[in-house]
Amino acid sequence: MSSYTENKDDLLKRLRRIEGQVRGIQRMIEEDQYCVDVLVQIAAVRAALYKVGFNILQNHAHGCVMKAIRAEEEAGDQAIDELLDVIFRFTK
Template sequence: MNGYAQNKDDVLKRLRRVEGQVRGIERMVESDKYCIDVLTQVSAATKALESVALSLLADHVSHCVAEAAAEGGPVAVQKIREANEAIARLVRS
C-alpha cells in the first residue's frame, strides 16, 4: 500500500486544483494577458505543486521508509536512498 493511501482524496483534490490553475494560465496566454500577471500565476501553480510533492514525500517517509527501516536490511537502505534522491530532486527544482 502506498504511503499516501489515507490522503489519496486530498492529494487528488489538490492536483485537480493545480490542473485548473494551469488551464487558467493557458487561457491567460491565449488572451494575451500581461507577462507579469501570467508569471504570478505560474509561480502560484508551481508552489501548489511543490506543496503536493512535499505532502507525498512526508507520507512516503512516515509510511514506506519507516516501515522499511523497522525491517532493516537492503530494503531499508533502498528506501532511504530513494527518499534522499527524491529530496534532492525537489531541492534542485
C-alpha cells in the same frame, strides 16, 4: 499500497485545482494577458505542486521508509538512499 492512500482524496482535490489553474494560464496566454500576471499565476501553480509533492514525500518518509527501516537493516539502508535521492531530485 502507497503511503499517501489516506490523503488520496485531498491530493486529488488539490491536483484538480492545479489543473484548473493551468487552464487559466492557458487562457491568459490566449488572451494576451500582461506578462507579470501570467508569471504570478505560474508561480502559484509551482507552489501548489510543491506542496502536493512535499505531502507525498512526507508520507513516503513516515510510511514506506519507516516500514523498510523496521523490516531489516539492508532494506532500511536502501530506503534511506532512495529517500535522499528523491529529496535531491525534488528540491532541484
